[in-house]
Each structure stands twice: as structure tokens, then as C-alpha cells.
Amino acid sequence: MLQRLEVTMGVHSLLVCVAVILPFPFYYFLWTYPRKWVQWCGEGGNPSHRMALISHILKLTQILAVLSVAHFVWPPWYSLLLIIVGQYLNFKVYELLGETGTYYGVRFGDNVSWVTDFPFGYVRDPQYTGSILSLLGCLCWVPWQYISLWIIGYFFMMMLESHENSSTRAKGC
Numbered sequence: 001m002l003q004r005l006e007v008t009m010g011v012h013s014l015l016v017c018v019a020v021i022l023p024f025p026f027y028y029f030l031w032t033y034p035r036k037w038v039q040w041c042g043e044g045g046n047p048s049h050r051m052a053l054i055s056h057i058l059k060l061t062q063i064l065a066v067l068s069v070a071h072f073v074w075p076p077w078y079s080l081l082l083i084i085v086g087q088y089l090n091f092k093v094y095e096l097l098g099e100t101g102t103y104y105g106v107r108f109g110d111n112v113s114w115v116t117d118f119p120f121g122y123v124r125d126p127q128y129t130g131s132i133l134s135l136l137g138c139l140c141w142v143p144w145q146y147i148s149l150w151i152i153g154y155f156f157m158m159m160l161e162s163h164e165n166s167s168t169r170a171k172g173c
Contacts (some may be wrong), residue, residue, distance in 0.1 A: 019065030082137030089130025
């Protein structure tokens with residue numbers, strides 16, 4: 001009986017890990033092959049909006065997965081502070097860039113204005129930084145292994161996106 005419980009817990013942990021890393025291959029593909037994505041979205045399709053819709057589903061999958069391993073206690077003040085600051089950065093990025101700027105619009109051939117308002121120019125990769133801060137704030141609830149895996153995914157994307165090959169942009173940009 002105990003052995004069966006251990007196998008079940010192992011499978012569950014593996015599924016949570018898969019759910020946590022699930023969005024990153026999708027983001028990698030879109031960043032690396034934006035022309036393909038634009039083609040798949042078809043004439044008149046909005047690639048950034050479709051990316052946003054799929055990203056929201058993947059984010060929900062991540063959240064539900066980590067909730068299945070979370071244990072809730074009253075968080076220390078610094079956890080709440082990390083989550084608040086992290087979400088503020090995410091909110092500001094979305095507010096300044098909009099859906100098109102946040103969801104690879106430049107890679108898909110859209111004209112996205114260069115932004116220098118805070119947090120841009122002050123915080124490197126503010127959206128990823130905000131997400132990482134929020135995840136660190138969740139360490140009081142979610143085991144560190146899952147949070148670490150999620151953060152590694154963000155660092156991977158930060159590295160990937162820091163080396164853009166403009167010749168791979170869609171729509172001849």
C-alpha cells in the first residue's frame with residue numbers, strides 16, 4: 001500500500017513539473033519561428049491575441065498544478081511584499097505595452113512603440129522579474145522544487161529573448 005502511494009505521489013509530482021514547464025516550449029517556438037505562427041493564425045488572424053489566449057490557458061494549467069501541491073499558511077510579510085511588487089511590475093508592463101507588445105507583437109511584424117517609462121530602463125526584463133518575484137513570494141506555500149523549475153523557465157526565456165535575430169521576424173520586418 002505504501003509503495004503504491006509513493007508511485008502515485010511520484011506520478012503526481014511529475015505531472016506538476018510537466019505543467020510548470022509546459023508554456024516554455026510554446027514560447028520558444030513562437031520566439032524562434034514567428035513566421036510559422038503568423039501563417040498558422042491565417043489571414044486576418046491576430047497572432048498576439050491568439051498567443052495571449054493560449055498563454056492564459058497554459059498559465060491557468062501552471063497555477064492549478066502548483067495549487068495541487070501547495071499547503072496554505074499565513075504568509076510572512078515579505079512574501080506578500082514580493083507578490084505585490086512582482087504583480088505591480090507585470091501590471092505596468094501590460095499597461096505600457098498592451099497585448100500586442102507583451103505577446104511578441106514585434107516578432108509577428110506589428111509596429112510596437114519603444115517604451116522608456118518605468119519599469120523599462122530601470123528594471124531588466126521587468127515582466128520576467130515581476131513574475132520571478134511573485135513566484136519567490138509563493139515559496140511559503142509551494143515546494144521550492146516547483147518554484148525553481150518555473151523560475152528556470154523564465155531565465156531560459158530571458159536568455160532566448162536577449163538575442164533576437166530580426167531576420168526571423170514575420171511579415172518581412
